[in-house]
Structures are given as structure tokens and as C-alpha cells.
Amino acid sequence: MGILTRQGQGAELGRQGENGLLATLSVSNNKEFQWVSFDSRSSYPITHWSRCIESSQWLHVAAVNDGQLTSLYVNGIRDFRLTDQITNGIAAVAGKGWNVGASEWANEIEQCFAGSLKEIRITGRALSPQEWLTGPVEMQHLQGTNDAIPLLSGDASYQFLFIPDAQKMVQYNAEMFTAQMAWAAEHGGGKRIAMTAFVGDIVDGSSDAAQWQRSHEAISLLDESDMPYMMTAGNHDYGIGDPYLHYYGPERFAHKKYCKGFSPSRYSSCAVIAAGSYEYVFLMLDMLHVKEDLDWAKHMLSENSKLPTILVSHDMLDWTMSGGRRLPVDSETGSFIWQQLVDSHDQIFMTVNGHYFNTAHRIKQNRYGHDVIQLLVNYQSEYRGGNGWMRLAEFDEAAGRISFRTYSPWVEQFAKRPLAYPDFKYLTGEYDHFEVSWHFQSRFNFR
Known part of the structure; x- marks a missing residue:
């Protein structure tokens, strides 16, 4: 128009x-x-x-x-x-x-x-x-800094890395996505990153073979470094001939010991990874096949009922404006996932999704009265399709907290030259940089 x-x-x-x-x-x-x-x-x-x-x-x-x-x-x-x-x-x-x-x-x-x-x-x-x-x-609406912010604050803490919707970077600025993967591959061990999880929308156009190839070449850096990672598809990843499955289906993960299986649709998957005092489950639930894969997901949760679980799916938490602030709300799919899985399975303590523009988070109580952290992480509508920003979650059991930080290894590459808005290594706004008090022992004592 x-x-x-x-x-x-x-x-x-x-x-x-x-x-x-x-x-x-x-x-x-x-x-x-x-x-x-x-x-x-x-x-x-x-x-x-x-x-x-x-x-x-x-x-x-x-x-x-x-x-x-x-x-x-x-x-x-x-x-x-x-x-x-x-x-x-x-x-x-x-x-x-x-x-x-x-x-x-x-x-x-x-x-x-x-x-x-x-x-x-x-x-x-x-x-x-x-x-x-x-x-x-x-x-200017983004808040950030190029001053040094430690990505690890505890001597025994560990991290999980969440990669937001990469579609615009892969389509227009593949070097940014490659910088993310190269950083995770090189620094994953030193930064004690136990798992990297992709929230979906790896590509912008599923019919564009070049985008798939660019994403594959970048993510292969994780394979080469033996960095554990799991993936889920987004709405932009589906297409004729199932290109997502060709690149990121069960065959890619067949020899990864932490991967514990795929759903009947072959889109949803499950992993178990050791970190700190616990073994964590990553349940990667496909948005398009959520109903088809529901029984499989319940089975995987039943099989791992004593393990703290992070559920990653492309479409769960959205937001609206209320009183000048972002108010997190369930999407239609998110409401279904909450009712069918999260609310009744106490071991799910965190959900992470993309899809909807920007970022939001909330803590919602399940039917047992226990906290569930819910995150929306999506920077594709920001500068240059995301500017390489990604979300780190540091688990500090001794301090009783989970710290969330947003960092761009792409911007880090240019730290020696003068940087101006919005080229921030770290985003520091209230939706990008925050902490949650967390009593690990009591919350991970599941019903």
C-alpha cells in the first residue's frame, strides 16, 4: 500500500x-x-x-x-x-x-x-x-553496552545457549549467523555451554537451497567441535520435499549420544545432557506437528519424569502492550502446549520460543504451584535481522539464580573500532538482561 x-x-x-x-x-x-x-x-x-x-x-x-x-x-x-x-x-x-x-x-x-x-x-x-x-x-529503543560483562559469574556455574530466529541473517547476512556458530564452537567449552538450542526459522525461504546450504555450513561448525545442540523447525522452515528434514532430520543426530530419539513425524526430538548437579532434558516440540507428536512427547516426559526439562518450540509465548509495558500472553499453540504438557508435567521448568517479534518473559505457576520460566527470544525485526544477538542462560546453583544475558559475537569482532547505536555487544534492557532467583533443590524435587 x-x-x-x-x-x-x-x-x-x-x-x-x-x-x-x-x-x-x-x-x-x-x-x-x-x-x-x-x-x-x-x-x-x-x-x-x-x-x-x-x-x-x-x-x-x-x-x-x-x-x-x-x-x-x-x-x-x-x-x-x-x-x-x-x-x-x-x-x-x-x-x-x-x-x-x-x-x-x-x-x-x-x-x-x-x-x-x-x-x-x-x-x-x-x-x-x-x-x-x-x-x-x-x-533509539534498544539499551546496550560495549563494556565488558562477564558471561560467567560463578566458579561452578554452567550455561545453555538459545539461538533466536536466524532467518533474516541467513538470508541477508549469513556472516552474522556464522559468527554465532563459530563463537559457540570455539568458546562453548570455556564458557561451560552444556547445550545450544535453536528456536526455529533457520531460513527465511524454505524453497531457497542456498539458504539451507548457508545454514548447514555454519551449524556444521558445532558438529566439528562436538558442541551439543538440538533444533526445532519454525513456520519458515516447512516446504515441499521437507527440506528441514533433509538438513536437520534424525540422520544428522543419529550418532550423537545425547540425542534420545525423534517423534513419529521426525520433526520433534529429545535430548538429555549433564550439567552441574543434574541431567537436563531438552524436549524440542515441533509447532506444526504438535498434536501428532503429543503422545510421543508425553511418553518422553514419562520416561524422564525425574529430570528437569526445558521445552523448546517455535510458537508458544507472545506479548501485547499494557500500560506501556510488554505483557506476555499465550499464543493459541502456546495455550495448547501449556494445557497438554507444561501444566501437568512438573519437571518442565522452562519454555523457550521465537516466532513473535521482540523479546518477553514471565514466570507462570503450574498446577502444582511451581514456577515455570517462559521466554520469547526473537531479534529478527531488529537491526540487520538480529545483529548476531543470542540468549545465554547461566545456571548458578550455589548462588540460587539463573541469569539471562544477550550477547553478539558478531559485534564483538568489531570491538576495536568505535561502535555506535545499535552495535552493542550486550543488550541490557529489561527484556534482554535479567535474573531469576531459583532454588534448584526444591524446584527440581518433582511430583
């Missing part, structure tokens, strides 16, 4: 390609800003995309051309899906102006904007960020 469109069409100037337009800023059906334009010389239009955006909030977007390059900024951040092709201004048809709130094709109004527009400015030169309607500082 159109936000701002320059009247006229490239065909009137002898241009080629999608020449039914001149320039347009619109919102695509994939929830992205698109800036498409002919410049003063090009034969074909040039397109820039933003990352995924969210509805129900004000967004500031700026398309800036300095006579050489066009950059698309959303809330003050230059987006990553941009071309470096030389672009000189915007083409124009004499005597024609602009449409506000509508796109145009072949001189006919096409898609109207549904929403609210506060103000639009069009200038004849590239404005600096300080001249924009909303200054960069006002638009």
Missing part, C-alpha cells in the same frame, strides 16, 4: 523494467518498507527494502539520496537490504507532483494507505539525521 508516490511513469521518459511508476514509498505484503525509484539516469528502477516492521506503533522512515547513494532509514537506523548502485536523485516528469497516501501505476491510483500518517517532508537535498522530523536519539 502506498505512502508517497511521485506522479508519472518511467515509460514517459523512455525507461524500461517496471516503468509504470517513477518513485514510490510503500508497505509491502511482507510488512516491509519499499522505496522504488528511477534516478535521473538509470534505465531500470532501483529498489530498497527495510527489515520487517511492526503494526500498531509509530515509525519514522527516511529515504535519503546524496547524489551518489540512496539509503533507507527506519527509526534512525540505516537498513541492510540496500543496494550500493549509484543513484542520482529521482527522475521527474515535468508538471507532475506527488501522491500522499496512495501508490500509482501507469498514471492510475492503485493502492491506498491504511493507517495514520503524521507528517511527510520532501526536500531538494539530503538532510542530515539531525534535521529529520524525529532525531536519532529519540528513536
Whole structure:
């Protein structure tokens, strides 16, 4: 749907390609800003995309051309899906102006904007960020630091690593995902990471073999280092021919002793790993086959009823805004999983999922009155599809706490150069960096 469109069409100037337009800023059906334009010389239009955006909030977007390059900024951040092709201004048809709130094709109004527009400015030169309607500082919503934060605080503590939705990184910035895997492979032992768990959406397009291959090459670093890991699929991972199973099905885990089996669908799986004073179960429950795999999941829980269990599935915890804060809520699938598995199986003390944008967490009591920590971890809508951020959970039995930290080994690579927002090694906001008091002995004494 159109936000701002320059009247006229490239065909009137002898241009080629999608020449039914001149320039347009619109919102695509994939929830992205698109800036498409002919410049003063090009034969074909040039397109820039933003990352995924969210509805129900004000967004500031700026398309800036300095006579050489066009950059698309959303809330003050230059987006990553941009071309470096030389672009000189915007083409124009004499005597024609602009449409506000509508796109145009072949001189006919096409898609109207549904929403609210506060103000639009069009200038004849590239404005600096300080001249924009909303200054960069006002638009910063992430909190973080590049000061050193210890990822381990206890002498005998240990960690679990959760990899959020990797889809945008794998599609557009595979080097970020590779940096995550390389760090886990190299530092997993020293940082006492007992298990790495993927929350799903490994790729963005399941029909794109190149994305699968990029993810495979990166994750193979964990295989080469014997770093334990388990996986679950997300909605973007399903496709014709079951490509997820081809790359990450039972055969990949057949010789990993910690893997204890797969479900009838072959998508859900279970692992047992020793860490600290306990053996932990990782129950990886597939979102699409959750009902089909339910009896299998109950059987695995019954077989391991005395072992503390972390349940990972792509779709469980969502959030809504309430009083200016994120209020965690069950998704439809999350409600089903809670009712059928979490509430009645006391050994499940933590759930982790992705799917929904951003991060949230809560502590909810099961039917036995015992705490269950629930986490939503998904940074794909943030800078460059996630900027390499991932979630670490440190278990400190002696101190009686679980500490959650968000860290980017990708940003760490550039720590020697000056870094600016939002290139933070550590995110420190209330939804990204927090602690939970935890009495291990009493909570892991299961009914």
C-alpha cells in the first residue's frame, strides 16, 4: 500500500523494467518498507527494502539520496537490504507532483494507505539525521553496552545457549549467523555451554537451497567441535520435499549420544545432557506437528519424569502492550502446549520460543504451584535481522539464580573500532538482561 508516490511513469521518459511508476514509498505484503525509484539516469528502477516492521506503533522512515547513494532509514537506523548502485536523485516528469497516501501505476491510483500518517517532508537535498522530523536519539529503543560483562559469574556455574530466529541473517547476512556458530564452537567449552538450542526459522525461504546450504555450513561448525545442540523447525522452515528434514532430520543426530530419539513425524526430538548437579532434558516440540507428536512427547516426559526439562518450540509465548509495558500472553499453540504438557508435567521448568517479534518473559505457576520460566527470544525485526544477538542462560546453583544475558559475537569482532547505536555487544534492557532467583533443590524435587 502506498505512502508517497511521485506522479508519472518511467515509460514517459523512455525507461524500461517496471516503468509504470517513477518513485514510490510503500508497505509491502511482507510488512516491509519499499522505496522504488528511477534516478535521473538509470534505465531500470532501483529498489530498497527495510527489515520487517511492526503494526500498531509509530515509525519514522527516511529515504535519503546524496547524489551518489540512496539509503533507507527506519527509526534512525540505516537498513541492510540496500543496494550500493549509484543513484542520482529521482527522475521527474515535468508538471507532475506527488501522491500522499496512495501508490500509482501507469498514471492510475492503485493502492491506498491504511493507517495514520503524521507528517511527510520532501526536500531538494539530503538532510542530515539531525534535521529529520524525529532525531536519532529519540528513536533509539534498544539499551546496550560495549563494556565488558562477564558471561560467567560463578566458579561452578554452567550455561545453555538459545539461538533466536536466524532467518533474516541467513538470508541477508549469513556472516552474522556464522559468527554465532563459530563463537559457540570455539568458546562453548570455556564458557561451560552444556547445550545450544535453536528456536526455529533457520531460513527465511524454505524453497531457497542456498539458504539451507548457508545454514548447514555454519551449524556444521558445532558438529566439528562436538558442541551439543538440538533444533526445532519454525513456520519458515516447512516446504515441499521437507527440506528441514533433509538438513536437520534424525540422520544428522543419529550418532550423537545425547540425542534420545525423534517423534513419529521426525520433526520433534529429545535430548538429555549433564550439567552441574543434574541431567537436563531438552524436549524440542515441533509447532506444526504438535498434536501428532503429543503422545510421543508425553511418553518422553514419562520416561524422564525425574529430570528437569526445558521445552523448546517455535510458537508458544507472545506479548501485547499494557500500560506501556510488554505483557506476555499465550499464543493459541502456546495455550495448547501449556494445557497438554507444561501444566501437568512438573519437571518442565522452562519454555523457550521465537516466532513473535521482540523479546518477553514471565514466570507462570503450574498446577502444582511451581514456577515455570517462559521466554520469547526473537531479534529478527531488529537491526540487520538480529545483529548476531543470542540468549545465554547461566545456571548458578550455589548462588540460587539463573541469569539471562544477550550477547553478539558478531559485534564483538568489531570491538576495536568505535561502535555506535545499535552495535552493542550486550543488550541490557529489561527484556534482554535479567535474573531469576531459583532454588534448584526444591524446584527440581518433582511430583
